[in-house]
Amino acid sequence: MCANALAKAGVNVRIVDQRADKIPAGQADGIQPRTIEVFQSYGLADRLLKEGNHMHMAAFYNPGPNGIQLTDRVPDVTAPTARYPFEVTLHQGAIEAMFLDSMKSMGVEVSRPIVPTELSLNEDLVGDPEAYAARVVLTHLDPPKGKSATEIVHAKFVVGTDGAHSWVRKRFDIAMEGSQTEYVWGVVDMIPQTDFPDIRNKSVIHSENGTCMVIPRESDIVRLYIQLEGRDAVDASSGRIDKARMGPEKLLEVASKSFHPYTFQKPEKFDWWTIYIIGQRVASKYSVADCVFIAGDACHTHSPKAGQGMNASMNDTHNLAWKLAFVLRGWAGLSLLKTYELERRNYAQDLINFDVQWAHLFSGKHRTELNQDGISHEDFLKVFQTFGGFTSGIGIRYEESAIVNYGAQPCARNVLIGQRMPPQVLIRAADFRPFELQDLLPSNALFKLLVFTGDSTEMLEASLDPLIKKYGHALQVITIVSKRWPGFSLADIPAVLRPHWSRVFCDEKDARGTQGGDAYATFGIDPIAGAFVSVRPDGYVGMLAPLGSPGALASYFDSFMQ
Known part of the structure; x- marks a missing residue:
């Protein structure tokens, strides 16, 4: 997203990736209504809408006398001014491909497989937007025969979009503030064989066995989010996820208990799967000396159930790219870049505050006669609809600054x-x-x-x-x-x-x-x-x-x- 936006703005950009190839399947997969609008602004929405699944309705199932039963169906998006009043679901590899093709048309391709091994700033040059203040040492993991594995790049700006364990963030000792929950979830992508009637709608299932969510995807694929007991997937000594304890077959077995009386047969194959613990953290700062920036999971992590991760991440650099372009063109001073952290960190903090409620609603037990402290359908639906403007991205509002004047x-x-x-x-x-x-x-x-x-x-x-x-x-x-x-x-x-x-x-x-x-x-x-x-x-x-x-x-x- 960042490299494509900068290339469109005429910026000389270099993008490097540790992966030898683009993501083949899985990972993030939900595009919210505001992000579809952003794709449209870059000329990418038509392809997204053609390749992706359109998710219009949300179904809610809760415990009944013989297993789960349908409680309600409501529109998936509750944002009246949304141009695209639905979500699009498509695996991350296909979304990456749209950016790769767009960048290629402008002569920009990802350099792979490469990792940064050193990053330093020349203090005498910091503060001069015309100077190449950053020095980056890149290591080629598979260098051509006879070529050096090491390369030195001098840059005016560096953007680290290198994930939750960001090397760029750690290089400058930027803290991630927040906490890790005890909620453990599994994810499975597959073509299902099931009699569950809402398999092609977003579906939230609260059962006596735990919570599940259905996300229909492109073609016939469906993603299942499955709540797990921590002891089933977490190593007690390290507190970390141990994927050896829980494969996709076991995940589907857990899900099948929650979907009773509906059944899932074992698919021919599992397209992708993973297990994770929900963490809710925000970086203490998003930039260093107005020269090095972090974006995406490098500066905020949260649960994926509201479909915010990839959307928040791409909109980070959508916010940053034009500001970098203005500075590089000499149209604005470095002070413009300070609004990136102001706007996107405040948004990320709001996102974490929302996610605390959202994760609790998903992972908590359903209210019953024996559990009056549980979560009722009315509680869940109220939050689902109240925060529709926020989760859709339509209601995001930046606070006052040099580029946002609330007057008039x-x-x-x-x-x-x-x-x-x-x-x-x-x-x-x-x-x-x-x-x-x-x-x-x-x-x-x-x-x-x-x-x-x-x-x-x-x-x-x-x-x-x-x-x-x-x-x-x-x-x-x-x-x-x-x-x-x-x-x-x-x-x-x-x-x-x-x-x-x-x-x-x-x-x-x-x-x-x-x-x-x-x-x-x-x-x-x-x-x-x-x-x-x-x-x-x-x-x-x-x-x-x-x-x-x-x-x-x-x-x-x-x-x-x-």
């Missing part, structure tokens, strides 16, 4: 500053073609200035000209007028608001009258007064301003740009 929220009541820009159909003025607004916000490391002109475009040219002359290289103007046809003319729009004919849109219904026409109302923007909406390169709203306050826009960009 009344200008667009339903466009929350610090959250991603919601989807909305607009009609292009020149040819009446409908467009999804989010498709006008590609991840191209540029700001998008949405100008909702209200009932007049007069005075906007003079007020915007100074801003465009100063920062036009870093932002694209998109104009949305509220005037209705047929009185509207593209020629009436000042040049600064139509840098190209394709950049002007109307809040109008399409030719069939089925799409568009309610952007101002949906966003809570006065159709007469209008508003400025500044959208960051990662799709999040940075600030709002009244049309009569272009100085507020200038002050916003002045605060972090050079």
Whole structure:
């Protein structure tokens, strides 16, 4: 994700991996609605949607008189503004392949198998974004015959996305703060032979034997999460998982008891399996000297049941990449990079706080007449739906900083500053073609200035000209007028608001009258007064301003740009 985003931004990037090849199967597999939107911004969503399984419904089973029985079915995603109101499930190797192919088209390929063995910073060069302050020694695990196994790379920045046991993090003694639970879970990927009726829906099973979860996947594959007794899979002396104690056949045997009266036959093969103990930790810091950064599992670990790990990780570097690009282009100072930790560490801490509740709900015993302290279906469903905005990624909101200004929220009541820009159909003025607004916000490391002109475009040219002359290289103007046809003319729009004919849109219904026409109302923007909406390169709203306050826009960009 990081290398692809940087390559798209024109950054000279080198990516190395210890693995000799991409992941073949298993690992992370759930893509949340917001992450699908992010994939779309990089031009990758069509392939993701084609190859992946779409998960729309969630089923809940609880103890009954003869085993488990269906209690409820609800939509899997509870986020009203989600453009894609479902999850996509696909094994991590296939997701990696999308990035590998995209990077290859830009001339970037992963160097394998390579590990870093030394990483040092030149203190005299740290703080100069033009300097190559980092020195990295790479060891080639399978060097070509006659070639040295050691290579030295000098870099302006280093990003460590090297997992929960991150070498980069340990190199700089960055602590992981949090704790490890006693919850032990097994995971099995397979093509099931079963009479369980909701095998193609996300299903949560609370039984007298323990808890299981069903995640349908691409083709006919299904993933089972299976709660285990710690003594079955943990070595008592070391406290670590011992996979020799528990194979996939044993995992399926445990699951079969929880699914009674439904049955699972042994599959022809197991595509992948693993066992893990849930840990909930966040790195004490995400960067060193604004030169070395960590992302993904290197700085946060939690349970996988809410499908957040890969999503949180990819969105870390989606947040970081454009900031690195701005600094490398000389458009912003190093202070911009401090907002990476501010935004993503706060989000990770919120994620851990949520995960503590979520893991307890999954791993706790179900409430019965004999166990009144257990978890009821109502308790579980309430958290499932209450946190829908968070787990979907749609409700994530960044706090105030140089690039998030909470002022002027009344200008667009339903466009929350610090959250991603919601989807909305607009009609292009020149040819009446409908467009999804989010498709006008590609991840191209540029700001998008949405100008909702209200009932007049007069005075906007003079007020915007100074801003465009100063920062036009870093932002694209998109104009949305509220005037209705047929009185509207593209020629009436000042040049600064139509840098190209394709950049002007109307809040109008399409030719069939089925799409568009309610952007101002949906966003809570006065159709007469209008508003400025500044959208960051990662799709999040940075600030709002009244049309009569272009100085507020200038002050916003002045605060972090050079």
